[in-house]
Amino acid sequence: KAGVTQTPRYLIKTRGQQVTLSCSPISGHRSVSWYQQTPGQGLQFLFEYFSETQRNKGNFPGRFSGRQFSNSRSEMNVSTLELGDSALYLCASSPGPKKTVGSPLHFGNGTRLTVT
Amino acid sequence: ILNVEQSPQSLHVQEGDSTNFTCSFPSSNFYALHWYRWETAKSPEALFVMTLNGDEKKKGRISATLNTKEGYSYLYIKGSQPEDSATYLCAFQSYNTDKLIFGTGTRLQVFP
Numbered sequence: 001k002a003g004v005t006q007t008p009r010y011l012i013k014t015r016g017q018q019v020t021l022s023c024s025p026i027s028g029h030r031s032v033s034w035y036q037q038t039p040g041q042g043l044q045f046l047f048e049y050f051s052e053t054q055r056n057k058g059n060f061p062g063r064f065s066g067r068q069f070s071n072s073r074s075e076m077n078v079s080t081l082e083l084g085d086s087a088l089y090l091c092a093s094s095p096g097p098k099k100t101v102g103s104p105l106h107f108g109n110g111t112r113l114t115v116t
Numbered sequence: 117i118l119n120v121e122q123s124p125q126s127l128h129v130q131e132g133d134s135t136n137f138t139c140s141f142p143s144s145n146f147y148a149l150h151w152y153r154w155e156t157a158k159s160p161e162a163l164f165v166m167t168l169n170g171d172e173k174k175k176g177r178i179s180a181t182l183n184t185k186e187g188y189s190y191l192y193i194k195g196s197q198p199e200d201s202a203t204y205l206c207a208f209q210s211y212n213t214d215k216l217i218f219g220t221g222t223r224l225q226v227f228p
Contacts, residue, residue, distance in 0.1 A: 004159070033215070042120070043160075043205070043218040056215040090159070104150055104162030105216065 002027065004093050004108035012114045018079040021111045025072050025093030031055075032074040033105065034066060037088045046089075049074055050096065078113075086115045120208045122219035129196050129226055136192045137222040139206030143187035148209040150216060151180055151191055155202040163191075163204075196226040 005024040013019050025032050033056075034046040045058035049068035068074045072093075078085055092105035121140045129135050141149060151163040164173040169184040177194045193200055203223045207216040 035218075040220070042220040043207075045215050045217065048215060056213055058215070092160075104152075104165050105160075106162070107152075107159040109159045 004091060004106050006089075006091050006108035006111050008111060009109065010112045010114075012116065013081050014116055015081055015083060017081050018077065019081060019113060021076045021078075021089055021091075021113075023074045023076070023091030023093075023108060025074070025091075026106055028095065029093035029106070030072050030096050031094045032068055032072065033092045033094075034074070034076050035090045035092065036060075037090060037110075038084075038086075043090065046076065081115045083115050086113060088112050120206060120217050120219040122204075122206055122222050124222060125220070126223040127225070129224070131197060131226055131228050133196050133226075134192065134194045135196055135224065136190050137204055137224075139189045139191070139219055141187050141189070141206070141208035141217075142210070143185060145210040145212050146184045146187075146208075147211040147214070149182055149184075149189050150207040150209065151189070152205040152207065153202045154205060154221070160205060193224070196224070198226045198228055200224060201226050 007022045031050045033048040035043040037043050047066050048056040052068045063079045066076045088110045090107055090110045092107045094103050094105050123138050149166045152160040154160040164180050166182040171182040173180050180191045182189045203221040205221045207218045209216050
């Protein structure tokens with residue numbers, strides 16, 4: 001069974017540009033969450049999608065957005081990039097809403113974004 | 117704001133030593149406590165998901181306990197090996213929102 005796949009692995013952008021990151025969950029998983037990791041910080045929750053609907057959102061500015069497609073693949077978009085957006089972005093999938101399943105997250109290898 | 121704290125921040129031990137780390141989390145609206153191991157250049161991997169007060173889980177040389185009333189969990193590694201070197205993350209999942217709040221992790225280095 002293929003794991004969670006994130007593309008691209010590395011990305012270099014300049015300030016003011018926008019970027020789109022992609023995540024393909026494990027087959028059969030319908031919930032996708034996104035996290036940001038910066039040095040010295042824990043994994044910061046960005047948002048979670050289930051059945052193409054955003055279920056939860058973290059405390060990030062509106063420049064960060066996401067969506068989920070009918071095949072459960074998800075994309076994350078960051079517009080008007082700032083230097084502070086340089087980070088590792090991780091995507092994680094799980095079978096479904098945690099209240100009924102209570103299962104762990106399965107993470108991808110992440111996209112390393114560098115903003116110059 | 118929900119805070120999840122892990123201690124120590126980093127730990128250096130000799131091969132064969134046993135070690136333990138702490139995760140502190142809010143004691144209200146508890147749903148689950150997750151532990152993950154994150155090795156360098158790999159993705160975080162789930163170790164345990166614990167939901168009941170007094171839960172004890174074990175996976176090989178690694179075990180974890182949970183106290184939801186006082187809001188803490190311990191992770192133990194018995195007879196540490198160099199391959200145990202990783203960052204260990206805990207994450208609190210609240211009943212209200214489902215989303216996981218991660219601690220900043222404990223970075224373990226095991227020297228041969």
